[in-house]
Amino acid sequence: xxxxxxxxxxxxxxxxxxxxxxxxxxxxxxxxxxxxxxxxxxxxxxxxxxxxxxxxxxxxxxxxxxxxxxxxxxxxxxxxxxxxxxxxxxxxxxxxxxxxxxxxxxxxxxxxxxxxxxxxxxxxxxxxxxxxxxxxxxxxxxxxxxxxxxxxxxxxxxxxxxxxxxxxxxxxxxxxxxxxxxxxxxxxxxxxxxxxxxxxxxxxxxxxxxxxxxxxxxxxxxxxxxxxxxxxxxxxxxxxxxxxxxxxxxxxxxxxxxxxxxxxxxxxxxxxxxxxxxxxxxxxxxxxxxxxxxxxxxxxxxxxxxxxxxxxxxxxxxxxxxxxxxxxxxxxxxxxxxxxxxxxxxxxxxxxxxxxxxxxxxxxxxxxxxxxxxxxxxxxxxxxxxxxxxxxxxxxxxxxxxxxxx
Amino acid sequence: xxxxxxxxxxxxxxxxxxxxxxxxxxxxxxxxxxxxxxxxxxxxxxxxxxxxxxxxxxxxxxxxxxxxxxxxxxxxxxxxxxxxxxxxxxxxxxxxxxxxxxxxxxxxxxxxxxxxxxxxxxxxxxxxxxxxxxxxxxxxxxx
Numbered sequence: 001x002x003x004x005x006x007x008x009x010x011x012x013x014x015x016x017x018x019x020x021x022x023x024x025x026x027x028x029x030x031x032x033x034x035x036x037x038x039x040x041x042x043x044x045x046x047x048x049x050x051x052x053x054x055x056x057x058x059x060x061x062x063x064x065x066x067x068x069x070x071x072x073x074x075x076x077x078x079x080x081x082x083x084x085x086x087x088x089x090x091x092x093x094x095x096x097x098x099x100x101x102x103x104x105x106x107x108x109x110x111x112x113x114x115x116x117x118x119x120x121x122x123x124x125x126x127x128x129x130x131x132x133x134x135x136x137x138x139x140x141x142x143x144x145x146x147x148x149x150x151x152x153x154x155x156x157x158x159x160x161x162x163x164x165x166x167x168x169x170x171x172x173x174x175x176x177x178x179x180x181x182x183x184x185x186x187x188x189x190x191x192x193x194x195x196x197x198x199x200x201x202x203x204x205x206x207x208x209x210x211x212x213x214x215x216x217x218x219x220x221x222x223x224x225x226x227x228x229x230x231x232x233x234x235x236x237x238x239x240x241x242x243x244x245x246x247x248x249x250x251x252x253x254x255x256x257x258x259x260x261x262x263x264x265x266x267x268x269x270x271x272x273x274x275x276x277x278x279x280x281x282x283x284x285x286x287x288x289x290x291x292x293x294x295x296x297x298x299x300x301x302x303x304x305x306x307x308x309x310x311x312x313x314x315x316x317x318x319x320x321x322x323x324x325x326x327x328x329x330x331x332x333x334x335x336x337x338x339x340x341x342x343x344x345x346x347x348x349x350x351x352x353x354x355x356x357x358x359x360x361x362x363x364x365x366x367x368x369x370x371x372x373x374x375x376x377x378x379x380x381x382x383x384x385x386x387x388x389x390x391x392x393x394x395x396x397x398x399x400x401x402x403x404x405x406x
Numbered sequence: 407x408x409x410x411x412x413x414x415x416x417x418x419x420x421x422x423x424x425x426x427x428x429x430x431x432x433x434x435x436x437x438x439x440x441x442x443x444x445x446x447x448x449x450x451x452x453x454x455x456x457x458x459x460x461x462x463x464x465x466x467x468x469x470x471x472x473x474x475x476x477x478x479x480x481x482x483x484x485x486x487x488x489x490x491x492x493x494x495x496x497x498x499x500x501x502x503x504x505x506x507x508x509x510x511x512x513x514x515x516x517x518x519x520x521x522x523x524x525x526x527x528x529x530x531x532x533x534x535x536x537x538x539x540x541x542x543x544x545x546x547x548x549x
Contacts, residue, residue: 337471338468338469338470338471338474339470340445340470340472340530340531340534341414341470341471341472343530344410344528344530344531345410345414347530348409348410355445356444356445356446357445357446361446364446370446370468371445371446399414399419400419400423400471403419403420403422403423403424404423
């Protein structure tokens, strides 16, 4: 793979920017930007509404993308793919339409301590409303969730398990297959948050046998504001709608309404069609490069970053030592220096990293820290980006060194 | 680049990393926690009054260099002032950061706190510089 050629597809990467915040959102290739432009120039109309050819074309593009996504994650049925705003909305949909209705007093919800707030806060609400209990699987010294932890926290009382396939803070790849199999044995359903994993690894929902899987388009080259909820058809069919309005109905009477079948039941109101079109183009782009190549390109840079950063004695790294369990996120701190200061100094050198609590306050609190710097990688990053990061860290450390020493 | 060195200057670094104002008072009349949930910064400001005069102030907590230094320098500036004078200085400081107050004469009242004048060139850090000032503003308004 010619990395220079690939980088040329990303207009924003021209110049000397080292963009190391793909865990927050990835940059977009021309192909995605063009697909959206083309939709508005040639095909824009409201899908599912018009009897004229333009609307039918818009409907086709919208629905073809649904089929494309179903194939992409190997869903059995295309109507198991629901479009949402993002992974957060997908998780809220599950919490409201499944959690609130299915859970009872003394039932248990289990999530990992490394979940994003979006896979914690909705469950707090469900737990409070239903009298169920929210329990956590904690990490060990290697920033991983051990099998023992899984087996001690998921019990016969557990009804819902929520797990991030990859942590947005630690980069840890969780053993979701093991969690799913174990949870099913105990009679619980499992929700996989794939927001940080699907940009980097092939996902097969039938092989995983997860009950729900959610992700955001914008972390995988697509535009902001488009997300996906995958759910097993038999479960989605039993669930009540989340948002009410146009297109999710069958017959509306003055006092009663019957709902449309899947997937429309969960897609009220005019949807983010440009987002869907953009997501389709993003998937085409990912498939054209191929996950195998993505993995190879990323891993080379990630390996280099791990090696370079671990040589800086003034840095704390929050990273599993087991390389095979680590995806493209590295959290770190310069000892004694606040991450916001480090991020500002890196910014002055055109190196973009995130600093803060990464929407994972419970995780950081459990680790005894308030915040970290986070460099996150995608296939368009290079060793040169890592060198810029390291040079920036050297600069930051030098600026603070004599004050830390006191 | 220059902006960065201007901001992380000797005065600000000293105040942020080794502040003599970072301690607990033996007694305080007012005590308020200020926090920035986005970055996790938390500072607690203590105020001891003598009549209408701010006799002593101190702070504890954690945060970035900008928020720590801003807190410490604010304490230096406000200590010994009357509550009314302090309120005026706070208003001037917030006005300076928002680029609404530009009169040099007015800005001189800020003493060392004028060092944060250029923080508006680093928009991501404005809230760090303002945290302590909003917190003390709340304290004095409650009085």
